[in-house]
Amino acid sequence: MVYHSNFNTDAGYRSIGNYPxxxxxxxxxxxxxxxxxNSQDIIDEALELFKANILFRNFEVQGNGDRVLIYLTLYITKCLLKIATCNKADAxxxxxxxxxxxxTVPGDSAFPLGGMITIPSTRDATDGIRQSLTQLRLELGVRLVQRVYATDPARPNKWWIRINILVLFGGYMSNPSTPLKRKKTEEIIKNGNGDHPVATNAYRELKRVNTVNYAYQESNGHLKPLNxxxxxxxxxxxxITMAYSLWKNQRHNIHTVFDxxxxxxxxRGxxxxxxxxxEVIxxxxxxxxxxxxxxHIRSLIPDCDxxxxxYLxxxxxxxxxxxxxxxxxxVFPRIPLIRIEGPLAVCQLFETTLLNLVNFASLVATNAARHKLAVGKDRVMLEFGLRRAQGPDxxxxxxxxxxxxxxxGTSNVLAHCFFSIPVKGTHAxxxxxxxxxxxxxxxxxxxxKDxxxxxxxxxxxxxxxxxxxxITNESExxxxxxxARTFPNGFLALVDTYDTLNSGVPNYLCLALALNEIGYKAVGIRLDSGDLSYLSKESRKMFKTVGEKYNIDYFNKFQIVASNDLNESTIHDLNRQGHEIDVFAIGTNLVTCQAQPALGCVFKLVEIDGHPxxxxxxxxNKVTLPGRKTAYRLFGEAGHPxxxxxxxxxxxxxxxxDEIPKAGDKVLCLHPFExxxxxIVTxxxxxxxxxxxxxxxxVMTNPLPSxxxxxxxxxxxxxxxxEDHLRASNPTPYKVSITKKLYDSLHSLWLESVPIREMK
Structure with missing residues (x-):
């Protein structure tokens, strides 16, 4: 939640209007x-709460102290932009x-807090606010430098600078003409003075954290979700209803294990x-x-205790x-990806969220892995699916x-901004x-170049x-x-707008020759339609012919990028037909997982109060494997699982x-149901x-891996x-087995749980 100022209470502070x-x-x-x-003042407060409050889009003002707190928060972002490349002395x-x-001060059109602070009625009042803000700005600058350069006077702390690049308020105090200017502050930050309606819902801004560093961390050591x-x-x-019933029946704190x-x-892999x-962590x-x-939960269950x-x-x-x-x-079926141990109600409340965080992520990662296997390790695969994805998330x-x-790599600029994924793109x-x-x-x-x-x-x-x-198309x-004038060192042209082989590729080669003459090297072409196998091979022949004619050896190595509604199946077809494609840009079928819409992870109770x-x-296949379990992977002589x-x-x-398996010892491995x-595996x-x-x-793995x-x-x-487990056609199933002890426990519990029917 958003953090408010401790100076909201009226402690006899002098005020100019509602500015304290x-x-x-x-x-x-x-x-x-x-x-x-020995006490904390408003500047200490602003610096301490900066990393939390900067992530919220709505801030309901609860007192005059909040007005100063918000101003200082915005000013911190401006300061950090100013000193991003400075050493301590310069900062x-x-x-x-x-x-x-x-x-700007209250009353000026560009004042960042809009009408949140009452416009002074006299020149003396305006000067008083200006003097106060100057004093605040001077002192905040001193203390901010002490924090940002605490460990290295040569450069600012990476966390402060990186989080500031993406903060919500970054545009508020910038030049009003910037295209990144946010909505007027008074439309976003609302107070209750009558002129500005109180925000009834506190919507949380997506946390724009540089996840390459994974630096965002609350002072209590808890990591925060990125979304x-x-x-x-x-x-x-x-x-929610189950949690209420568990609490009401005093079952909420029973120790449980979920898989x-x-x-x-x-x-079909x-x-x-x-x-x-x-994201789960x-x-x-x-x-x-x-x-x-x-x-909100109270409103859903109005008569709850x-x-x-x-308790909540x-x-x-x-x-x-x-x-x-x-x-x-x-990973493979039935192996618990995550084992959750704790009070029944808490673990149950995790279920839907954890499934949401794992299902799509694992499905997309698997889809990408399969497409990459089809493309081959010596060729490049790019994700180009932003426009076809299911919304921003x-x-x-x-x-x-x-x-x-x-x-x-990806075409998604924001993904590069957040995750530092290499970003690629040419033109349409x-x-x-x-x-x-x-x-x-x-x-x-x-x-x-000369x-x-x-x-x-x-x-x-x-x-x-x-x-x-x-006869090539001159407008092309x-x-x-x-x-090419814009990107002489990275000229890669989309060549199928009119006629790939009779216009696009020849026009590209004319520019490539022109660039070569003045010291630059073109990069390649993109094919977005037609018979990709034939067109890529013919294009490569043209590259080779022109390269030989002008004695330019790198022409034969021009990249050919393909992006025509590709999927795993069409890539395998291209491999069988033969092609000269170097880069596969895959969109819809990669990001939407068109071949299968969901993975189907489940969250099942396997132990309660020590009992399976x-x-x-x-x-x-829907019968669960009871009890708390740990998985081990057994490897063969060749190093394969x-x-x-x-x-x-x-x-x-x-x-x-169970006895933990050891290398060199014989291990009996059983199918759970057959x-x-x-x-027996050694x-x-x-x-x-x-x-x-x-x-x-x-968190036991902190920092988290990048x-x-x-x-x-x-x-x-x-x-x-x-390879036989990975192949696209008729892959060999991988063995997932259980021990004799688990097998006996499973079938014993199975028999105990099924009532014996009486036949008459």
Missing amino acids: ILPLKTTHKGPAPKADP EKQLFTMAQEQF GFVTPLLTDMYQ LYFRKNPF EFTVFAGLE RFVSDFHFNDDEVE QGFID KTLTSKDVTIYALKEGSV GAMSASRYSYLGGAD HSFVTSYNSVSDLVDKTLVG GKTYNLFDLALKYRKEMGWT LVAFTAY RIKLSQET LVDLLLLTPTNASSSP EQKRV PKAVEELHIKVFDKGQ LEEVRAFCLSEIQRIR
């Missing part, structure tokens, strides 16, 4: 009375100067990539209901422990987890068709004539010239756990898959899996 002159610990001259040196000078330069929609209310209604797993690999764990770490959320409301207000994850596989792991998740699963057909004649090209020149100015269009025409390509050549629990079904083995590791101390399917190596990631309120690290781990995991 608050005590300060400062040596700078001004109207502020001296503050107790001190910059902020000292900025504090005293002309700035503001991820709160305890992101759940199904029946989770999150899936039953079947997606896309035999492997899955596990993703979404970081962030959600669980920050799990709590704020006052507004609790009141006050005791339940009080204090509910956290302090009694929860979580074990999980590493994010990026190659779907697009950001798809870009993130496609990259985790193997994509080499509309760029080409926007040029109609030579007259549209106002400037045809380009400065060559410093001389050349007429690039005339050079292209020269080569067009030499090659005999006089004009468009290519315009783009089972869920039965007439469909055998042979089987994943589930062992019983019960919470109840009176129950003996008794005749069993095998593993070369054994790896425990479950690691503790969260324990009693503390996206690059998770991606690298994922790619290494895929390389370890046998």
